[in-house]
Amino acid sequence: MRVRLAPGVAPERAIATINEIAGNRAAATPPGVPLPSTQRMNYVRWATNAEAQLVSVLHRDDARAFFDSPRHRDICSMLPDDHVITLINAEVDGTAHALRETSAYLQGQLSRLRAGPGCPVIVDSNVLLQCQRLDNVAWRPQLKDEARLMVPLRVMEELDAKKYGDSKRLRGIARELLPWVDSLFPDGTPGPVPLRADATIELVIAERPRYRPADADEEVLDLTHEVVRFVGAAKLMTADTGMRIRARSEGLDVLYIPAEWRRSTGDD
Numbered sequence: 001m002r003v004r005l006a007p008g009v010a011p012e013r014a015i016a017t018i019n020e021i022a023g024n025r026a027a028a029t030p031p032g033v034p035l036p037s038t039q040r041m042n043y044v045r046w047a048t049n050a051e052a053q054l055v056s057v058l059h060r061d062d063a064r065a066f067f068d069s070p071r072h073r074d075i076c077s078m079l080p081d082d083h084v085i086t087l088i089n090a091e092v093d094g095t096a097h098a099l100r101e102t103s104a105y106l107q108g109q110l111s112r113l114r115a116g117p118g119c120p121v122i123v124d125s126n127v128l129l130q131c132q133r134l135d136n137v138a139w140r141p142q143l144k145d146e147a148r149l150m151v152p153l154r155v156m157e158e159l160d161a162k163k164y165g166d167s168k169r170l171r172g173i174a175r176e177l178l179p180w181v182d183s184l185f186p187d188g189t190p191g192p193v194p195l196r197a198d199a200t201i202e203l204v205i206a207e208r209p210r211y212r213p214a215d216a217d218e219e220v221l222d223l224t225h226e227v228v229r230f231v232g233a234a235k236l237m238t239a240d241t242g243m244r245i246r247a248r249s250e251g252l253d254v255l256y257i258p259a260e261w262r263r264s265t266g267d268d
Helices: 011-022 036-055 060-067 070-077 082-113 125-130 153-162 168-183 216-231 241-249
Strands: 119-123 147-152 193-196 199-204 235-237
Touching: 011 036, 011 082, 036 060, 036 070, 036 082, 060 082, 070 082, 082 216, 119 216, 125 153, 125 168, 147 153, 147 216, 153 168, 153 199, 153 216, 216 235, 216 241, 235 241
Parallel strands: 119 147, 119 235, 147 199
Antiparallel strands: 193 199
């Protein structure tokens, strides 16, 4: 269950808040309350407070999704008879389960994104097409640190599409790069794996359901923001001027690409 953190919220805080809500079942269904109308009032109060807590740590749409089920709407609108108690118990159990899954997802992201050494660098597709192969450039002089290169799945999909594009040059580059990238991960795991003495590389495979906007740049920017929130810092590496401007306007750090890293166009 993919969720997005609210701006400026540390993942540890979000995990703690979600676990607190999931473990506070008694607030939704306190023992010794016989009247269905009182049970429903307690549930509505719990759901309202829980949603407010979640909105403080998660993206607003993701927080509200926990309370956007037909059963929740039925509880809030139906007559408070004995059936409502059964629905409340089922809904609270389902919400608590979803919250625990979300906490596990965030904890997994935290572990995965903090697992590798070096400075995280999210690589845009035009870097692979316009610059030298990633193992042929010296990273430490540019970053003053080891590079942790992170290639989004969306970038690999764009590279795949270039194999059948109109440009003969880009078709050739894509068909050269894809088998090379595939060879870096022979056991099928996404890494990180060693690339060279001053760099590792990994594929960033999104959890399902995947956030896949029509705008590929938006997906790459969204991933960069997520790495910043979980790791504390990241750089976006792009050869596209519009993408650089957009990233900087969103407060992201953009890696400057030296001229010597670019591929020869063959036009000289």
